[in-house]
Amino acid sequence: MSLSNDSSVFSRWKIEEFSKLKAKRLYSKIFYCGGYEWRLVCPKGINTQHLSVYLEVPDQAKLPHGWRRYARFSISVVNQIHNADTKGKHTEHKFNAGESNWGFTSFMPLIELNDPVRGFLVNDTVVLEAVVTIPNSHDSKKETGFEPKNKKGKKETGDNGSENVEADIAGITSPRSTLQSILGSRISFVDASSDTTATVGKARFLSYWVSSEALLLLEKIHSLHEGTFLEFSMKGQALPTMLLESFAAFVASMSSTKVNELNEEALRLAANSIEDFEQVGLDLRWLKRRLEEAKGVKKHSESVNAVESCTSALDVARSDLELARAKVCELEEGLAKAKAEGEVMSRELPKSLGMNDSVLKDLV
DSSP, X not given: OBOOOOEEEEEEEEEOSGGGOOOSEEEOOOEEETTEEEEEEEESSSOTTEEEEEEEOSOGGGSOTTOEEEEEEEEEEOOSSOGGGOEEEEEEEEEESSOOEEEEEEEEEHHHHTOTTTTSSBTTBEEEEEEEEEOTTXXXXXXXXXXXXXXXXXXXXXXXOTTOEEEEOOOOOSOHHHHHHHXXXXXXXXXXXXXXXXXXXXXXXXXXXXXXXXXXXXXXXXXXXXXXXXXXXXXXXXHHHHHHHHHHHHXXXXXXXXXXXOOHHHHHHHHHHHHHHHHTTOXXXXXXXXXHHHXXXXXXXXXXXXHHHHHHHHHHHHHHXXXXXXXXXXXXXXXXXXXXXXXXXXXXSOTTOOTTSOTTTTTO
């Protein structure tokens, strides 16, 4: 049994008063991954039609000659209205003193970013998220002899102040019980003899390989609900990859589903899927609670709709009743008038001539 030594960090950067900021370059708080400092950069003016975002190694002038570090990373602009519409991009790069930043010059059109209806700029605030992974197969210390800044056991997380949130999910080789008591949900045990062909085109999550599309969502779940993957432990690579990617797809589907779109069948299938994922060791109590909340909201919405429907039908009935009452009054008035006319005329009729008599009765 062994653990991956890959380091992965999730970082969240909240940029307030975005439209009012005049600086040519906006920098996130520094965070740590793989023993080195990193930060996100948003330069202004490089591409006047698009938002530009880069991952950067700070103070590149202080890096020793020959320093280099390979990193896989994804950057996302969070949709603050519809999370399922969050825009993300994934890439990789070998950073060095000459190329200390790498990213996306045309991440997304500014016209789309600045449109308040689209949900990326809310209350003049933009939220960026990044997942940085340093594979253990690219060891900059071995390559250059340069010591990481946090060699003396400094935890690989950034400054958590000023809206930055980072979560270290690095694995460390150590006895299982000791690791779990220290790192909690940040470890899983896997078979070291995994099929390497299953890792092609994949990114590292905990001790497993997943698609880059699934990585960002899994990292976010891991940071928000730390106990989710604590008991998840499987041998090999293909099966855990399939399960984790299926779980990410399921959560993405649930995230894009509106409560008013749920029906009994959809709720039943969602509950069954959650039970299936729990069978392989995922702790989904948070997801079950949300599903129960969704059921309650759905039921309340249906109740409100029923009240509105009954109220509308009652209004129509009342309107019809008013029309009927007016018609009754009209008929009653007509009846009274007809009776009065009939009484007057009956006094003037000849008593010797009836309706069934001949017109010329008694005359011829």
